[in-house]
Amino acid sequence: MSGVWEFDPAAAELVWSSVIQPNAGLKKAVARGRSPSTARRAVSRSSRRCAPSGNHREQRTTCYTLAMVVAWSALALISVVLFGNYYVYDSIGPIADLLQRQRGFSDTEIGMLNAIYSIPNIILVLIGGLLVDRFGAARVTLWTTAICLLGAALTAWSPTFVGMAAGRLLFGIGAETLNISCTTGVADSIGARHLALAMGVTLGTGRLGSYSADMSPEFFAQAYAQGWQAPLVIAVIMAAVSLAAALVYWGGDRQAPAAKRESEPFVLGHLLHLGKAYWLLLLLCVFYYAVILAFRSTFSIKYFQHAHGLSLAAAGTMNSYVFLASIVATPAFGWLCDRIGRYAPLLAFGAFLLPVSIAIMGATNWNLWIATALLGVSFSLVPAVMWPLAAKLVAASRLGTALGLMFVVQNIGVAGANLVAGWLNDGAGATALHPAGYQPMMLFFGGISGLGFGCALLLWRSAGRREQEVG
Secondary structure (H helix, E strand, O other): OOHHHHHHHHHHHHHHHHHHHOOHHHHHHHHHOHHHHHHHHHHHHHHHHHHOOOOHHHHHHHHHHHHHHHHHHHHHHHHHHHHHHHHOOOOOOOHHHHHHHHHHEEEEEEHHHHHHHOOHHHHHHHHHHHHHHHHHHHHHHHHHHHHHHHHHHHHHOOOOOOHHHHHHHHHHHHHHHHHHHHHHHHHHHHHHHHHHHHHHHHEEEEEEEHHHHHHHHHHOOOHHHOHHHHHHHHHHHHHHHHHHHHHHHHHHHHOOOHHHHOOOOOOOHHHOOHHHHHHHHHHHHHHHHHHHHHHHHHHHHHHHHHOOOOOHHHHHHHHHHHHHHHHHHHHHHHHHEEEEEEEEEEHHHHHHHHHHHHHHHHHHHOOOOHHHHHHHHHHHHHHHHHHHHHHHHHHHHHHHHHHHHHHHHHHHHHHHHHHHHHHHHHHOOEOOOOOOHHHHHHHHHHHHHHHHHHHHHHHHHHHHHHHHHOO
8 A cells, every 4th residue: 555645746747748759757757756666656656546547637736636635744744834834833832031031041041042953953953954855755744743742741841941051952964854854745745846835835934833822912911911931831842742743753754765855865075066055055044044033033032121111911912913924925935946946036136135134123123013014924935945946956765865954054054043142131121121231232133134145146146047036
């Protein structure tokens, strides 16, 4: 019996091409980066399930429709996995003020709770990418969601800062490899024709988890009234939902050993031949996410409270609109990329909006809606373009490793940005009574985001022509 997720739209298209022209399906598969042996298996599997008989047009429509239903069902499960993962990651920001008031945590300690998430992944996430290439996306997704659940539970029920930090460390060990496996799973399940849209949908659903975490002081007001711990217990429940979805995803995939992508043996020298465009994309990744994750997920709610005079609920709501916009906008931008086939110009525009929004928040008295709206557009556009572009720049057999390397440097940047921002706030005495103490942090974030925009411009110049982007 074949596995559920084994049947994909690309394979359906390949077999129907081969009905008209012998070996055409195989040639298309090889042209798309599949090895000849993998391509033959894909065509063979689809031939058995969609053997043409009678009305070829009707048969092809039925075959392709079934393939799309199966592929997007896998995508839905991956999206639920990411929803829980994003919620748990962003569960620290809404309780930052509670941790400071009820447990006496400093900004450096609060920053450490998110920085320690990233520190082990400076090394381990590259290993995670190799594991995805070796064992497949579904199996690694199941392993890592289980680790994330254990980390969330340890964070919620630890009575000390060291225990909470250990929980966040364990959660981080699982979560970043989970992100790689989910991204690879989307690339495996959805054909290149709809890749940016599919990744936009999964990212948008993940952002729904972050939005829910930001809105949790309003959604779960009674839990927050009990103190810092109850909101973290809710995060544990979200992690359990994520594990349940991963179990179903794995259950559909485990019966399809022949459908796994073929991976190449890891050779360190291969990393040096990924191309200039890939390395520029990697630098943009580290600069961009260092700002967006450290600021938005750790310090923004507290900054809105102290520097702009908002209540906890109002600050959480304001911060949540960044993700609320991206829930719809990220899939929309993904669809636009698929439609026009242009990546680098859109990526540069999205990267430009980040330093602009930071400057508006830190240097003007404009309404925060303006800055958060720009931040929301940026955070919708850049990821919707970045990850599909990575899949186009790197061969399928090395995708897990290439994504792992991107997550390695991303985690270096995020960990460093959290620690530096917390140190700057403590050094400048940033509090509600001294809001000017947040200015060094905002200057730091503005400078880093400017470097990211510079990398996006260089990427546009080196690999932004239409013929280089359409693939």
